[in-house]
Ligand SMILES: Nc1ncnc2c1ncn2[C@@H]1O[C@H](COP(=O)(O)OP(=O)(O)OP(=O)(O)O)[C@@H](O)[C@H]1O
């Protein structure tokens with residue numbers, strides 16, 4: 175069974191139809207990259223997965239359980255949405271760290287807030303807080319930033335900030351980690367360190383959806399590629415199919431244009 179299954183997502187903003195019927199599924203431990211020209215609906219799709227936008231039609235299930243169904247007109251509580259959102263982590267292009275908190279606090283904040291919502295004895299709470307802190311140090315180790323735990327975001331490079339953002343997303347142990355152009359706000363010399371963290375996550379069998387303009391990276395790290403154009407999945411396949419043997423004229427034109435920009 176697929177870990178994630180999306181069926182018939184559509185989304186319009188006013189008269190503008192941005193998603194026109196998106197279907198895809200993703201197996202556990204696989205990496206899916208989404209490529210496509212500007213305005214084709216990639217960010218909107220990620221935002222729908224993360225409950226930051228509500229699709230007009232469609233369903234989404236995780237491990238066979240429907241967690242979103244646009245045809246269900248009953249009001250879904252904020253709490254249920256928050257719980258469903260935890261299936262996903264999202265790393266933005268612009269890092270979006272909390273500037274007033276240290277690196278370590280940025281990572282532990284959400285797990286601690288979530289803990290606050292649970293009814294626990296004092297002892298259990300203390301044990302769980304210790305656990306959150308230990309996990310945060312492990313995550314810092316994974317992204318190579320233990321020496322920056324007490325720094326504030328403004329004291330870090332863009333690449334370091336993005337690595338903190340990845341650790342922060344992982345701290346909530348999402349089933350699917352989504353990236354929206356994780357390196358496009360970075361100077362070229364800093365993209366490598368972020369891509370290498372993502373590569374390590376792949377080796378650790380994380381399930382990921384990556385919207386990216388880094389074609390070479392997409393080709394080498396992905397199990398599956400989706401090429402989006404005008405709100406539909408124009409073509410989907412393995413990196414070899416999409417990059418070496420695309421069948422759609424739109425895919426070919428997009429790839430030629432991307433290659434030219436190098
Ligand atoms: N909240 C919104 N209100 C109105 N229109 C929106 C909104 N969000 C996105 N759009 C429009 O939807 C279209 C798709 O936008 P989206 O951000 O999903 O594209 P994208 O594929 O991520 O592009 P890029 O590669 O430039 O990031 C665009 O025309 C955009 O202007």
Ligand SMILES: [Mg+2]
Nearest residue numbers: 216217218354
């Ligand atoms: Mg976008």
